Structure formats: structure tokens, C-alpha cells
Amino acid sequence: xxxxxxxxxxxxxxxxxxxxxxxxxxxxxxxxxxxxxxxxxxxxxxxxxxxxxxxxxxxxxxxxxxxxxxxxxxxxxxxxxxxxxxxxxxxxxxxxxxxxxxxxxxxxxxxxxxxxxxxxxxxxxxxxxxxxxxxxxxxxxxxxxxxxxxxxxxxxxxxxxxxxxxxxxxxxxxxxxxxxxxxxxxxxxxxxxxxxxxxxxxxxxxxxxxxxxxxxxxxxxxxxxxxxxxxxxxxxxxxxxxxxxxxxxxxxxxxxxxxxxxxxxxxxxxxxxxxxxxxxxxxxxxxxxxxxxxxxxxxxxxxxxxxxxxxxxxxxxxxxxxxxxxxxxxxxxxxxxxxxxxxxxxxxxxxxxxxxxxxxxxxxxxxxxxxxxxxxxxxxxxxxxxxxx
Numbered sequence: 001x002x003x004x005x006x007x008x009x010x011x012x013x014x015x016x017x018x019x020x021x022x023x024x025x026x027x028x029x030x031x032x033x034x035x036x037x038x039x040x041x042x043x044x045x046x047x048x049x050x051x052x053x054x055x056x057x058x059x060x061x062x063x064x065x066x067x068x069x070x071x072x073x074x075x076x077x078x079x080x081x082x083x084x085x086x087x088x089x090x091x092x093x094x095x096x097x098x099x100x101x102x103x104x105x106x107x108x109x110x111x112x113x114x115x116x117x118x119x120x121x122x123x124x125x126x127x128x129x130x131x132x133x134x135x136x137x138x139x140x141x142x143x144x145x146x147x148x149x150x151x152x153x154x155x156x157x158x159x160x161x162x163x164x165x166x167x168x169x170x171x172x173x174x175x176x177x178x179x180x181x182x183x184x185x186x187x188x189x190x191x192x193x194x195x196x197x198x199x200x201x202x203x204x205x206x207x208x209x210x211x212x213x214x215x216x217x218x219x220x221x222x223x224x225x226x227x228x229x230x231x232x233x234x235x236x237x238x239x240x241x242x243x244x245x246x247x248x249x250x251x252x253x254x255x256x257x258x259x260x261x262x263x264x265x266x267x268x269x270x271x272x273x274x275x276x277x278x279x280x281x282x283x284x285x286x287x288x289x290x291x292x293x294x295x296x297x298x299x300x301x302x303x304x305x306x307x308x309x310x311x312x313x314x315x316x317x318x319x320x321x322x323x324x325x326x327x328x329x330x331x332x333x334x335x336x337x338x339x340x341x342x343x344x345x346x347x348x349x350x351x352x353x354x355x356x357x358x359x360x361x362x363x364x365x366x367x368x369x370x371x372x373x374x375x376x377x378x379x380x381x382x383x384x385x386x387x388x389x
Contacts, residue, residue: 004044005036007063011056012037026055027295045362046199046243051295053245060244061201072162073386076356079126080158084166086133087154087173101135107146110136117153118274120317120353122161129154148177152187156275159194160317161356167194185215185229186276192236196243205240205249208233212253219263225270228278231260235278235286242290250290258283277318281308285322297329304329317353320346324359331366339367343381351384360385 012022019037023030028051036044044052046060053060109132116125133154136147155170171191178184188211195204212233217226234257242250260278267279284307291299304326327342343364347354354360364387368374374382381387 004049004064005039008033008052008056009037011058011063015056017056022052022055026051028052046201047293047295047362050243050245050293059202059246064199064201072356076161076163079122080161080163080166082130083126083133083154083157084163086130086137087151087158087166087170090134090137101138103139103143103146106132106135106139106143110146110150114153114272114274117157118317120160120350122352125157129157144177144179148174148179148183148187151177152190152275155187155194156190159190159197160353162197164194164198181215182225182229182270185211185233186273189229189232189236190275192233192240196236196239201240201244205237205244205246208236208240212237219259222263224264224268227260227264228268228270228276231257231264231278231283232276234260235283238286238290239293242293247294254283254287254290257286282318285318288322289325292325292328295332297332300325300329301333320350320353324357324363328359328363328366331363331370334370336367336370339363340378340381343385344377347381347384355384355386357385361387 012019017025019033020030022028023033028048032044032048033052034040046064049063050060053063056063113125113128113132116128129150133150136143136150139147151170151174155167155174158164158167158170167190171187171194174187175184175191178187188207192204192208192211195201195207212230215226215230215233217223217230219227222230234253238250238253238257241247241253258280261280261283264279267277267281269277284303288300288303288307291303304322307322323342323346327339327346330336330339330342343354343360346360364378364381364385367378368382368387371378
């Protein structure tokens with residue numbers, strides 16, 4: 001029996017529930033619970049554990065066997081090998097070219113490739129980023145600021161593609177070089193996301209709470225950058241809490257984040273950093289995400305109707321995640337054509353982003369199971385997201 005299965009069985013018995021009663025209370029199928037407790041499954045998705053935890057009135061992580069993550073595909077590992085090398089084994093000597101890199105040159109190059117991150121152009125980044133990271137390292141102390149920025153972006157990219165060890169290294173290096181609290185908070189924001197993707201919900205929650213306290217400004221005289229930074233820390237608190245079956249804490253954090261967004265009055269990107277874009281639309285997207293995590297597809301669809309379509313660029317990471325939540329809500333309510341259309345929209349906007357999303361495979365699997373036959377487009381999409389046979 002897996003540790004998760006043992007934990008579910010122990011808590012279920014403490015609550016005086018049969019497997020059938022737990023299935024009815026949680027919405028998890030009886031066969032899934034049986035297989036989990038009997039050890040016929042290696043583990044369960046965090047969504048399943050969260051549903052069981054809600055029914056058993058315990059934190060999700062009490063049931064989890066440990067961190068839950070998914071390894072990147074072989075193709076992903078091969079594609080990013082040079083980027084990982086540049087992150088994990090930076091050069092020990094200065095650049096050997098006749099014309100060594102300059103701070104201004106590397107900064108300009110970093111600015112030029114920044115749009116490639118926000119538009120998820122992975123092929124180009126896999127070629128350009130390794131050299132740029134190496135040049136930034138060769139700059140020495142004078143290149144600290146541009147090096148931190150590149151490491152933040154590289155860490156975010158590694159989280160996005162589920163290369164978590166490299167992500168940890170990049171973000172730790174960026175944090176070590178941070179010049180002030182605000183620069184450090186930009187890295188912490190991505191570290192919280194990394195912990196969430198690894199299933200380390202309690203660690204993500206504690207880290208986000210600590211930095212939300214650390215960065216809380218006086219609202220009456222806060223700068224837009226301070227409000228954005230604090231708001232994002234609160235969104236990370238909320239995201240960790242809702243996943244760890246702490247709905248009250250999640251709602252409280254989201255309420256404070258909304259207050260920061262109202263004070264800001266608009267979407268704001270400190271220093272044109274798309275990773276820190278924050279405002280009323282971002283909070284609305286995260287409110288819908290929380291509803292999705294809490295298995296409220298009806299609420300997700302209602303909230304989505306009120307979110308302005310032009311609030312964020314179609315290829316932004318938050319926007320794509322929101323469209324997945326909407327697709328999932330459609331699939332859960334039996335609206336399979338609408339669910340598939342949302343997946344198609346994401347694929348049209350971000351064809352290199354979608355294949356890295358396990359969530360997309362879960363949604364498409366629901367669509368496949370809910371239909372008698374599949375269209376040619378659905379079969380193609382199954383290949384795109386890597387849905388197993």
C-alpha cells in the first residue's frame with residue numbers, strides 16, 4: 001500500500017466512514033478509493049487527494065505520500081540540456097572571446113529576448129538563453145542586476161517545463177544575488193509557484209505568508225510596485241491554502257489581494273516584468289482558479305463571464321491557465337465541445353506551452369471519456385498534449 005493509501009485508510013477509519021461513505025461524501029469513485037488503499041495505485045493526483053481531504057476534514061498534505069510532481073518528457077530534457085548546464089554549471093573563468101561581454105550588451109540582449117518568455121517561444125529560448133546566461137555570469141559583480149533577472153526568467157522557464165531541480169538552482173542563485181527586498185520578492189514569487197507545482201503545499205503556504213508579511217505596504221502611500229509585490233504574495237498564499245483544504249485562509253488572502261488590486265486600480269507590471277503583472281483582472285483570474293481547485297465548475301463559468309477578454313494578452317501565462325480552468329469547467333459539466341474549443345484556442349495562441357501542461361491532458365481525458373466518438377481534431381489534440389493510449 002502506498003503512503004497516501006495508508007493515510008487515507010487511517011483517517012477514514014478515524015472518521016468512522018466506510019469506503020462507500022467516503023466515496024459518496026468526496027465525489028471520488030469507490031474503485032479509486034479501493035485501489036488507493038489496497039496499494040494498486042502508486043498514488044493519486046492532488047485534485048483527488050484534496051477532494052478526499054475535504055470530505056475527511058483534514059489538510060490535503062496530511063493524506064499526501066509526499067511531493068507530487070511529474071517528470072518532464074525525454075524531448076523536454078533534451079531540448080533544455082544546455083540551459084540546465086548554464087544554470088547548474090556556470091563558467092568559472094571570464095569569457096574567452098576577443099571581445100568579452102559588456103553589461104550594456106548583455107542587458108540589451110536580455111531585453112530583446114524577454115518577449116520570447118511571455119509568448120512561450122521555447123524553441124528560440126532553448127537556443128539563445130544558454131549563451132546569454134554564460135555571458136551574464138562572465139560579467140562578474142558589475143553584472144549582478146542583469147544576471148539576477150536572467151536567472152529569475154530561467155527559473156520560471158524551468159518550473160514551466162517541470163525541470164524542478166534546475167529551477168531550484170536558478171532561483172536560489174537569483175535570491176543570493178538580490179540587492180533588496182523587492183528584487184528578492186520577485187524571486188520568492190516564482191519559488192512559491194515551484195513549491196505548488198511540486199505539491200509542497202505547506203512549504204508554499206508558509207513561504208508566501210512570510211513574504212506577504214514582509215512586503216505588506218501602507219496602502220495609503222504604497223507605490224504600484226509595492227502593491228503588485230504584496231498582491232502576488234497574497235495570491236500565492238491563497239493558491240496554497242485552497243489546495244491544502246484551507247478554504248477560510250484562501251478566501252482571506254484573496255480578499256486582501258483584491259484590496260491591493262483596487263488600490264492599484266489597473267493591471268501593472270513593475271519594470272515591465274510580465275511575471276509580476278498584477279491588478280483587478282489578475283485577481284479575478286485567480287479567484288476563478290480557486291473555484292476550479294475547489295471543484296466548483298459552475299462558479300468558474302460564472303466568474304469567467306465577468307472577466308474582460310482584453311485584460312491580459314492571450315499568450316500570458318495567467319490567461320492560459322484561466323482558459324484551462326474554463327475548459328475543465330465545461331468538461332466537468334458535460335459541455336465537451338466547448339471544453340475542446342478552449343483547448344484549441346490555447347493551442348492556437350501558445351502551441352509550445354500547451355504540451356507541457358498535465359492539466360490539459362486531464363481535461364482532454366474527460367472529453368474523450370464523455371464522447372462516443374472523437375473528431376480528427378480531437379485525435380490530433382491528444383497527440384499534442386501527450387494523452388496516453
